Amino acid sequence: MDVIATAGHVDHGKSTLVRALTGMEPDRWEEERRRGLTIDLGFAWTTLPSGRRLAVVDVPGHERFVGNMLAGVGSVPAALVVVAADDGWSAQTAEHVAVLDALGVRHGLLAVTKSDLADAAPVLADAGERLAGTSLGRLPAVAVSARTGAGLAELSALLEQLLAGLPAPDPVAPVRLWVDRAFTIKGAGTVVTGTLAAGTVAAGDRLDLGGELVTVRGLQSLGEPVESATATARVALNLRGVAVEQLSRGAALLTPDAFRRTTDLDVSLVSPVEDRLPAELVVHIGSATVAARVRPLDGSALRLRLTEPLPLRVGDRLLLRDPGARRVFGADVRDVDPPELRRRGAAATRAAELAEQPTGEAGALADLARRRFVRRADFVAMGWPVPAGVPAVGPWLVAPALVDELAARVPQVVARYRQLRPLEPGPPVAVLRSALELPDAELVPAFVRPPLSLRDGRVVAESAGLPPEVQRAVDGIRARLAQEPFAAPEAGDLVAAGLGARELAAAVRDEQLVRxxxxxxxxxxxxxxxxxxxxxxxxxxxxxQARQAWGTSRRVAVPLAEWLDARGVTVRQPDNTRRLR
Known part of the structure; x- marks a missing residue:
């Protein structure tokens, strides 16, 4: 299925043309039909002569309902611009086209209606020239009359050509369905509708709605039940696990964990703005509308702080609207998790980074270099592709240049730690994590290389040993034990040899003594x-008997027997005798 939106002034016959093209009434409200004025979004569909299914989102043309118009065009890949032969280009037409231009819509048709009432040629020429300077460029155009049917066949043929040239949406992309209607149906429960711009949704899917999972009980497309729907498509989803009161236009149903909800983001204006931007703008994406505080960084870069979080990705196109001046601006999302701006000049520095930041894998590498470490799931949810060959440690991605740099610092950290604590074999993992400023201890193994190794939660060198004076004392004790293996030295002998608690613990860690x-x-x-x-x-x-066999005192025999029991060498019997296991 393909989806297009209408655009144009209220008096230019958009709804009448949709009715003539589809045979359906797009105006859903009695007031709309009575006044001949589209107030809210209307929906209709038809099958073109080739058998191709087409859905039409009819958006309001009146200036008072621009918010509703924006909710209808945000997810639609192509537009049908409608201008009347007896009226020509209007302020509302210009406003609608400015929206399409800001959104970067590049596919469309021009239809000049009411050709039975006036000569369509001048309007075709004028509107075509005006559109040529926008993202739509020079559009195929046709003069039509909904009353007489003139031009409708040509319009259908042009629609066929338009739809055949649309870029194919990604059927396996994450779902982000912006809700444009929510209602209840007796016996079914909560139903939402929207334009599926990417991905596939099927009965039984679990989708994220504001942080809670809801289940798709069933779905329809163009009024018919289907097991699944693939973009681009108009869909109606019957949801389990949510009340209609929890939903409103602008909510989004998402593939779980695939998008990052954010209130702070960096964007770049698509076109330069001559006048100073207001401190507050209204942000539109899909069917969502959210107010935002604006902080200019430098040049075309802005920092936005939204009043409510939105599920956004790098590369999203936003529409920024100045409600006071009826101006609209296109802006591309550059970062959904931007750095704090604390120092003097940080805003200009950040703007320079954004200006130099490329797109695609090159942009992903640049962003990863700035972040140093980031969880793969978070990076993908931001909208970045994971470049081939990027080092990964468990769930973490690491900036490529960082691996060798940090690995080269580890020996210095270990040597310094050993210098300050010669009785310890090396720093604990937590110490190395702090020294390297790693976000998680699970990253430490990626930077430990031979002759260093991880042992018992520490980073140690293969050649790590005891300080010379401690080694000499331990050698003396071991020489005595070589003659009498169970003649454990008395506490006074250990102290006299210079072996206190710390020295003895170090000898045990170095596996030169057994406690x-x-x-x-x-x-x-x-x-x-x-x-x-x-x-x-x-x-x-x-x-x-054991004590005599060992040739030692009870001071040693009792703890030695219990130590052997604990290691499973011997088994203690109910009568306090023992046997070898």
Missing amino acids: ISEGIYLAPGAAEVARARLAGLPQPFTLS
Whole structure:
């Protein structure tokens, strides 16, 4: 299906032309039909001679309903500009075309209506010239009469050509359906309608609505039930899990986690503005309308602060409207998570960054370089593609140039830490995270390279050892234990050797001593030696028998036996004897 919007003045016969083209009444309200005045959005559809389905969004032409008009054109890729032969170009026509130009609409047709009442040629020429200077460019044009039917066949043929030339929407893109109507149907519940500009929606889908998940119970397109709909399409979704009172025009149904809701964003004006912008503007996107405070940065760059969050992405086109002066401006979203501007000159610096920032993958790399680290899901939700080859650590993306730079700093951090704390093998992960200014400790392994390694939550060097004086003392203790493996030195002997609590803990971490219990230290391999000696005893054995086999005192034997129990070397029996496992 294809979707287009009408544009033009209230008296130019837009709705009449839509009725003649589709055979449907686009004006939904009795007041609209009675007054001949489109007040709100109207919808109609038809099948063209080729079999192609076309939906038409008929927008209000009166200046008092410009807000409704903007809600109708925001998601539509093409426009039918309607001008009357007996009236010509009007202020409202100019306003509608200015909106289309600001939105960057590049596909459309010009229809001059009421050709039975006046010569259409002058209006075709005048309107064509006016449109040529906009984003629409020189449009195919036709003179028509809804009353006589003249030109309707030609209009259908031009519509066929227009629709065939529209860029194909991405069927697998995330869904962002801007709601233009919400109502209830007896027996069905809440229903919303909108123009699906990208992606696919199907019955059973779960969509995000203001942070809450709702389920698509069913859907229709052009008045018929369908299992799924693919952009571009007019759709009506029957929702489960939401009351109609929770919905209004401007709400958005989103693929979960695919968009970033933001109140602060940086944008660039599409065209230069001669006059100074007001401090407040109205932002339009899709069917949403939100007020915004404006902070000019420099040149065409602006910082907007919205009064309500909107789900936006980099590359979105916004319409900024000055309601006081009836001016509209197009603006491209450049950043949905902009940096704070605290220092003097920060605004101008930020504007220069935006002016130099490219689009696509090059822009993504530039943005990633500024952020240094960003979660992949957040980066994609901002609207950036993930460039090929970008370093990834778990859920994190890392600026390419940063990996080697930070890895080169790690040895310095480790050496400095060891200098200040020689008894520790290296800094804890949390210390290195802080030194490298990493947002999460899970990034640390990406920057630790040989001869450094991660061990027990610390970054250590393979050659890391004990300070010389501590090493000499430990060597002395181990020499004694080599002769008598279970003759653990007394506390006084340890102190006399210069081994306090910190030195002993360092020797244990370096796997040069084994801590059996408080104050009891043996050499590595003590468990194997103890087991070998117990193997020569009758099973089960008493603690006294074990002590004699080990050749040690009760001071050592009791904690050693419990240590072996805890490691599964021995099993304690109900009668307090033990056996080897």
